[in-house]
Amino acid sequence: MNLDHDLRRAFTRKPAPPGLAGRVLARLEPRVIVPAATASLSPSPDRRAVRWLGAAAAIAVVAIGGERYYRQQETVAEAARVQQAAAARVQHDVRLALQIAGEKLAVVQRRLQEPNR
Amino acid sequence: MxxxxxxxxxxxxxxxxxxxxxxxxxxxxxxxxxxxxxxxxxxxxxxxxxxxxxxxxxxxxxxxxxxxxxxxxxxxxxxxxxxxxxxxxxxxxxxxxxWELPMDEVPERGASARPRDLFLEGRLQQLVARLPPRARVVMVLRYQEELEPSEIADALQMPVNTVKSHLRRSLAVLRAGLLKVGQP
Structure with a gap:
């Protein structure tokens, strides 16, 4: 008796049952594995929905961001207008003050130049 | 070429x-x-x-x-x-x-000129089925796939000496089991 030889015979490789590969493929998720030729041409409905959702989200972000940016710009412009108006008012007040002071000085000068009075 | x-x-x-x-x-x-x-x-x-x-x-x-x-x-x-x-x-x-489930008879790969002793083969399969899990896998890898101990060690992530020890002990168990069958 040759035990090694008998063991090799007892443990010869058995063929796999027919259709094993097919059953393995059937258990793979359809989204996970698709024939390479069609993979890039026809995205699955799920993938399409994800793309639409992504596009909608991007549009919403752009719209909200744009609106906020516009409002911020308006606030900045309003602040600049208010600042400009305040500056103009100050300038006007200073000019008026100088004018009053100048007139007062002119009156004083005139009185000083009238010695005979 | x-x-x-x-x-x-x-x-x-x-x-x-x-x-x-x-x-x-x-x-x-x-x-x-x-x-x-x-x-x-x-x-x-x-x-x-x-x-x-x-x-x-x-x-x-x-x-x-x-x-x-x-x-x-x-x-x-x-x-x-x-x-x-x-x-x-x-x-x-x-x-x-x-492990005492009967094996279904399926056609085997390759044929040999020597007449097959189906009783002996069945007995060897039964004896291997009584080995502990690791030893059983070692024996099947050795005799189905004809792997060297180093290859089995690599496949099962165990030291080569452990594989050799499994093989030595399993063969001793099989010899003893076959002798028992031969006795009246």
Whole structure:
């Protein structure tokens, strides 16, 4: 008796049952594995929905961001207008003050130049 | 001239690359190419065609999830051996030695000129089925796949000396078991 030889015979490789590969493929998720030729041409409905959702989200972000940016710009412009108006008012007040002071000085000068009075 | 084995290996690596790219047909080719080896390994260890098919299917599904990680056909075969071996051991432990299931008769690969002793072969399979899970997987890898102890050690991630020790002890158990049958 040759035990090694008998063991090799007892443990010869058995063929796999027919259709094993097919059953393995059937258990793979359809989204996970698709024939390479069609993979890039026809995205699955799920993938399409994800793309639409992504596009909608991007549009919403752009719209909200744009609106906020516009409002911020308006606030900045309003602040600049208010600042400009305040500056103009100050300038006007200073000019008026100088004018009053100048007139007062002119009156004083005139009185000083009238010695005979 | 390019050796045939090298051409074959390059072709197999191409199939692996296609499967990694998501080609279902290439993955099916990979499964068909390796299914006999790993179904048979599970069948010899578990002694149940249904359990062996379930295990083989699970292993190939896991293979699909790990394809990106495998660089060559040699790497793939080594990965399949390791995962199948470990899963067989886990399944045996889970089943708690439900190993006395009868094996279905299926046509075997290859034929030999020497007349077959089906009784002896059946007895050897029964004796191997009584070995502990790790020793059983070691024996099937050794005699079904004719792997060297170093290759078995690599597949099961255990020291070579442990593999040799399993083989030595298992053969002693088989010899003793066969002698018992021979006695009146």
């Amino acid at each position: 390019i050796p045939a084995a090298q051409v074959l290996s390059a072709d197999h690596d191409d199939t692996l690359a296609l499967a990694r790219g998501g080609d279902a047909t290439a993955f099916a080719v990979l499964v068909r190419r390796h299914q006999a080896m790993f179904f048979s390994l599970a069948l010899h260890v578990l002694r149940s065609r249904a359990a062996a098919e379930d295990l083989a299917q699970d292993v190939f599904l896991e293979l699909y999830r790990n394809l990106w990680n495998l660089e060559s056909t040699a790497h793939l075969v080594s990965w399949l051996r390791r995962v199948t071996g470990h899963r067989c051991i886990d399944e045996l432990r889970r089943l708690r030695h439900r």
